[in-house]
Amino acid sequence: MRRSEVGRASRTPTLAVHPGALGDVLLAIPALRALRADAAGPLVLAAQPRLGALLAALEIVDAHVAFDALGLDSLFVDDAACRPRLPPLGRLVCWFGARDPVFVRRLGEVVPGAVVAPSVGDGALVWEHLLATVGAGAGEWCASIVAPPAVRAAGAAALAGAGADAPPPWLFVHPGAGGAAKCWPAEAFARTIATLAARKRMNVVVHQGPADGEAASALRRHLGAGVVWLVEPALPALAGALAHAGLYLGNDSGVSHLAAALGVPGLVLFDRRHLAWQPWWPGARCRAVTLTEVARDEVEAVVASLVEMLP
Numbered sequence: 001m002r003r004s005e006v007g008r009a010s011r012t013p014t015l016a017v018h019p020g021a022l023g024d025v026l027l028a029i030p031a032l033r034a035l036r037a038d039a040a041g042p043l044v045l046a047a048q049p050r051l052g053a054l055l056a057a058l059e060i061v062d063a064h065v066a067f068d069a070l071g072l073d074s075l076f077v078d079d080a081a082c083r084p085r086l087p088p089l090g091r092l093v094c095w096f097g098a099r100d101p102v103f104v105r106r107l108g109e110v111v112p113g114a115v116v117a118p119s120v121g122d123g124a125l126v127w128e129h130l131l132a133t134v135g136a137g138a139g140e141w142c143a144s145i146v147a148p149p150a151v152r153a154a155g156a157a158a159l160a161g162a163g164a165d166a167p168p169p170w171l172f173v174h175p176g177a178g179g180a181a182k183c184w185p186a187e188a189f190a191r192t193i194a195t196l197a198a199r200k201r202m203n204v205v206v207h208q209g210p211a212d213g214e215a216a217s218a219l220r221r222h223l224g225a226g227v228v229w230l231v232e233p234a235l236p237a238l239a240g241a242l243a244h245a246g247l248y249l250g251n252d253s254g255v256s257h258l259a260a261a262l263g264v265p266g267l268v269l270f271d272r273r274h275l276a277w278q279p280w281w282p283g284a285r286c287r288a289v290t291l292t293e294v295a296r297d298e299v300e301a302v303v304a305s306l307v308e309m310l311p
Contacts, residue, residue: 011041012090018047019067019096020119021178022235022254023277025051026261027127028095028119029145030280032060034136041090046070054235058145058261072096075106086110093134095119120276127280142280144263147243155240158233159205166203169246169310171196172259172266173204175219176212177251181291183215184251184269188294188302190222192249195303197226200310202247205230207238207255247306252277260284265309267302285309 014035018025025047032055036043042062045052052064074082075097084107086092092114097103104116121129131141147155164170173193177183196202205228208216216229230241235258242248242259248266250256256268260279268279272288279286285305289298 012088013041013044013063014039014091015044015046015086015089015093016061017067017070017072017092017094017096018045018119020047022051022054023178023252023257024119024126024254025055026254026257027277027280028130029055029060029261030127030141031093031130031134031136033141034131034134034139035091035093036061037139038134039091050235054239057148057151057236058239059148060145067096072103072107075103075110076100078102078106084110091115093117095130095133124276125280126277142282144281144283145261147240147262151236151240152243153240154234154237155243158230158237159228159241159244162205162228162230164203164205164228164230168244169200169202170244171202171204171247171249171306172207172242172245172264173248174207174209174212174250174253174255174259176209176215176255177253178211180214182252182271182274184289184291185294186215186218186222188289188299189219189249191294191299192302192306193223193227196247196306199303200307204228205241205245207241208232209255247309249302249306267305267309269302 016032016035018028045055045061045064046067049066055061056064071084074084089111092111094116098116098118107114107116117133120126175189193204197204208231210232242262242264245264248259248264252270252274257279259266260281268286269289270286271291
């Protein structure tokens, strides 16, 4: 550990609280970077354990703690005997409980000066709202993440285990999302994949996460042999696999936000009503599409956009 790291680790930590899903937490990365740059001590993220571990592996935060371990739900009750389990803190930013006045008041009593803000702003891009809540000045908060060597190695191992032994370039596809209503039709994905694979001689890997069974099954029915299926890798391995991709296509999902955060050229497909959740990386491209049926002109436009991103 370098001298500067020893000094940081020995000082009072800054705690950022975000119990949201993968995509929501990844949208906080610019704000977390700004917090870390301004912190005298380590930056600790309170989140779902696997998400905290991912951001620690990507070196966005210094440490992480399970959100549920803090007992913050005790602050919704106006009873001084009910207290959370918080260590001494230099600064606290909490993207949770902001709409409950009892919670806000009691957290301010426990940690004077705590910032309590909603995780989503009114009308603003979500990541811009989160960045504003920490009072960030100018900085390189939206630079893409360079995957650490251990993360890249885990991704390479996961791809090799799935049978991805063909040469690049690789098209990485994620057909799932947090709900079926956010998914582009499987037939549209299949047409796009087939066109790109033939026109640009790309090899294809399709990722299937724990909640993507229905979307993956639908896509399998439309695809032939030769596609590699990467099924439920651990999040750091998924990040490492994405770091090896040459091009990405996916729905509005946590995986798409991870691809964008890693600077993977690609296209994220949105319901136009949800464009406030678009990624923060300036190189990310988003497109509003019809999610209820296959629109041939939209498939052609998606293919054209992806072709433009290839060298």
